[in-house]
Amino acid sequence: MDGKTFGIYCCGPTVYGPAHIGNFRSFVLQDVLRRVLEVGGMRTRHVRNITDVDDKTIRDSQAAGKALGDFTAQWTERFHEDCRKLNCLPPHVEPSAVAHLPEQIAMIESLIEKGHAYQSEDGSVYF
CATH class of the missing domain: 3.40.50.620 (HUPs)
Known part of the structure; x- marks a missing residue:
């Protein structure tokens, strides 16, 4: 609000x-x-x-x-x-979701770079 x-x-x-x-x-x-x-x-x-x-x-x-x-x-x-x-x-x-895949990927990459998320061995990303 x-x-x-x-x-x-x-x-x-x-x-x-x-x-x-x-x-x-x-x-x-x-x-x-x-x-x-x-x-x-x-x-x-x-x-x-x-x-x-x-x-x-x-x-x-x-x-x-x-x-x-x-x-x-x-x-x-x-x-x-x-x-x-x-x-x-x-x-x-x-x-x-399909219309915003590039933005979602960029956000995930940013979270990983900042240490707020990590990628598991199977490729999944957790945050």
């Missing part, structure tokens, strides 16, 4: 299949919070990411014989359709 705008960052779905009621609990709560703040006169900036690349999306796209982007696009659209059915407001910004 910067005094004028209440920022809401929420983790969005990993799009490798349909979201379930447990996932939507979080998204509906985000929507309720935003609406309450806005009715109370606050400006909001709602950001919710889409995780469109991870082990599950890669695994399931390969199993389906589809390109990763095509595979995740279908599930992203399904997620948006389900949100509309629940009458959830769309976020103001919805970045996807």
Whole structure:
């Protein structure tokens, strides 16, 4: 909150299949919070990411014989359709993981260089 705008960052779905009621609990709560703040006169900036690349999306796209982007696009659209059915407001910004891979890699490299993260023998990075 910067005094004028209440920022809401929420983790969005990993799009490798349909979201379930447990996932939507979080998204509906985000929507309720935003609406309450806005009715109370606050400006909001709602950001919710889409995780469109991870082990599950890669695994399931390969199993389906589809390109990763095509595979995740279908599930992203399904997620948006389900949100509309629940009458959830769309976020103001919805970045996807794939669109920001260079920035993520640079951030991880910076954390390692500063000693705030380390790489394990299998290549995983922990911080």
